[in-house]
Structures are given as C-alpha cells and as structure tokens.
Amino acid sequence: AHYVDLKPMVNQLQCNVMIQQTGIEPVLVEADTRMMAWGPLGGQGAEGIVKNPELAAIGERYGKTAAQVALRWLTQCGIVAIPKSSHKERMEQNFNIFDFSLSSNEMQMIAQMNQEDAGFINFQDPNFVKYLIETYG
Secondary structure, three states: OOOOOOOOOEEEEEOOOOOOOOOOHHHHHHOOOEEEEEOOOOOOOOOOOOOOHHHHHHHHHHOOOHHHHHHHHHHHOOOEEOOOOOOHHHHHHHHOOOOOOOOHHHHHHHHOOOOOOOOOOOOOOHHHHHHHHHHHO
16 A cells, blocks of 8 residues: 555455455455455345355254354355344354354355345445435435
C-alpha cells in the first residue's frame, strides 16, 4: 500500500460455502493477509446453507449441523469466520466446530458448491441498495 505504514492483516469479505471468493485467495496469500468471512452462513434470511441437505448429510456423520459443517469447512480452509447470532444456543453451536475434521473428500465436495454469486446479497443490485437505505439509513 502506498499511503499506509501497516499492511492490512485481514480482508473481510462475504465468504461462505456458496461464495468462496477463490479468485482473491492468491492475492491475499501474496500479501500475507488472511481472509475473514462475514456472512459465513449466508446472511440474515438466507437459509440455503443452514438447511443444505448435502451439508446436513455430512454433519450427521459427526453429530453436527449443516451450519457447523459450513463453519468447519471455512476454518479448515484457513478462513476466519465471524457468524452473527443473538441466540445463546447458536453461539455455542458456532464455537463447537473444533472437535471434528472434514475429510479431503468432504472438503472437495463442499468446494464444488461454489457459486460465487449465490444470490444471497448483491450489493450491486439497486433494489437491494435502496432496501438497505430505507431499512437502516
């Protein structure tokens, strides 16, 4: 960077099993910067990840939820996940992902879910931007 003394240590991006941000990974590796996933479960109102049957099937093998599998996948990819929840039970579930590991086959199967634009949040959509302004502006 030309105008700062310290380089960014993390780059916070929308990232999850459906939007894996694979294109930016080489740039971050080169810059020795970690990716931090916001919306790691798809975001508010998006249930495509937490109710995904493939993730749920993997989770059954470990006694975990689809959401826990999705968070574990991110963690095993070296991506810091910051899931949002206001429910104590879900917060505990979100932290309870370190007592199992996904196999390489499971990791590859989940990698195949990548859609880059899963349609959850599109900040270039004028209607969505208008919604944000009206709701939170």
